């Protein structure tokens with residue numbers, strides 16, 4: 001079943017930067033009736049709203065600064081939406097964050113925030129908005145997962161695990177909602193040039209990647225929305241990443257373990273020379 005953006009009320013999380021910011025412009029261009037743009041940074045949301053209204057004055061743009069790792073804040077957001085906007089036709093769960101480094105050296109605050117944002121916030125919003133969509137017999141939910149939703153990755157152990165959650169949740173929910181008129185889709189990008197690496201604590205994450213593997217936020221957003229519009233279960237943006245993910249999933253686990261077995265040594269070295277997140281040396 002296809003998903004149309006025209007004349008729809010769309011809630012987009014993580015709209016202040018990166019993939020979400022790029023999606024906001026594309027959704028306005030596609031004729032969205034209302035865009036509810038959510039992230040923590042109010043200034044960035046205000047700038048985006050101004051830009052969008054200049055180019056697409058017909059779209060009703062609402063901005064709502066909100067920490068989606070906080071369930072009470074999400075409740076306030078939902079009240080605001082039902083009071084000011086009405087029913088949400090389409091939910092795009094894009095907000096997310098990563099963390100890079102050895103697990104034992106991670107800040108617990110950051111780890112907990114990541115779990116709450118990537119898993120709990122996404123699930124809570126979906127839970128609150130799916131039932132009204134089902135009652136109306138129409139709607140769409142796009143979850144932004146990651147290529148790491150399929151693979152394990154030492155150095156990003158918790159992040160990859162949160163994305164395994166998003167991937168499994170999205171696949172199962174899609175099947176649960178089959179026949180209800182509500183489409184659940186997910187996008188699993190590989191590396192995308194955004195603020196993600198900086199937030200994850202490693203600006204070198206995309207260094208050394210072949211340029212053909214690193215997508216722009218715009219290309220990722222465009223392909224993600226195209227796949228969603230076609231009602232696809234899964235979109236992997238970028239031809240190269242698409243094939244790498246498909247072939248990588250066929251690799252036997254023992255081979256993957258072997259390929260990644262030197263990661264601890266490499267991370268210890270990096271953390272000792274470049275990062276304040278110094279690991280205890282065992």
Ligand SMILES: NC(=O)c1ccc[n+]([C@@H]2O[C@H](COP(=O)([O-])OP(=O)(O)OC[C@H]3O[C@@H](n4cnc5c(N)ncnc54)[C@H](OP(=O)(O)O)[C@@H]3O)[C@@H](O)[C@H]2O)c1
Pocket residue numbers: 013014015016017018019020038039040041042044066067068069094095096097098117144145146147188189190191192193194195196197199
């Ligand atoms: N970039 C990549 O290589 C890559 C690859 C695969 C998957 N992804 C996924 O793509 C999605 C978008 O990431 P991106 O690459 O566009 O990264 P980004 O540039 O860092 O953008 C992340 C967005 O999430 C928002 N956000 C972060 N923490 C939040 C919180 N607690 N509450 C509300 N909003 C929050 C940020 O806004 P504020 O800071 O203003 O709150 C920002 O708008 C994420 O789910 C990420 O896991 C990214």
